[in-house]
Amino acid sequence: MAMSRRAELVAQLLDALRRTNALSVAMSQGAAERIGVNTTDLHCLNLLSDGPLTASELARRAGITTASVTGVIDRLEGAGYVRRERDSADRRKVVVTLLAQEAAQVIAPVFAPFVRAWRGAMDGYTEEQLELIADFLGRTEEVFETEVRRMRAK
Numbered sequence: 001m002a003m004s005r006r007a008e009l010v011a012q013l014l015d016a017l018r019r020t021n022a023l024s025v026a027m028s029q030g031a032a033e034r035i036g037v038n039t040t041d042l043h044c045l046n047l048l049s050d051g052p053l054t055a056s057e058l059a060r061r062a063g064i065t066t067a068s069v070t071g072v073i074d075r076l077e078g079a080g081y082v083r084r085e086r087d088s089a090d091r092r093k094v095v096v097t098l099l100a101q102e103a104a105q106v107i108a109p110v111f112a113p114f115v116r117a118w119r120g121a122m123d124g125y126t127e128e129q130l131e132l133i134a135d136f137l138g139r140t141e142e143v144f145e146t147e148v149r150r151m152r153a154k
Helices: 005-035 039-048 055-062 066-078 100-122 126-154
Strands: 082-086 092-097
Touching: 005 039, 005 100, 039 055, 039 066, 039 092, 055 066, 055 092, 066 082, 066 092
Parallel strands: none
Antiparallel strands: 082 092
């Protein structure tokens, strides 16, 4: 029995998403090499770009152990990309803050060609189409977040 047009399109989207994710991993690896950090360190910088996190929260979101995150923070602090501070409410906690300007000086030039190319790829879409794409990506992000939590649940 032939697949419905809808089933065909959904299968195409899932396949495109799989390929895009593989390319995203490859791009992260290439960018990390250019920047001079490893992929886990770059992932943590990306997570910190949304705002300061405690060391344990950074470890949880990155999917690494708290012992591993200490090494990540040491390397990123040594490179001048992050700052460690004691939490004012709970002195036992360490809060890690991205030094945005310092990190951007090194990281932005690596990603600038990608951002330019991506913006160019969006030029042909209407505002309504961009809203639909943004909605799709928002839903995709929710599915990924849910699945990452499920996979990491003990």
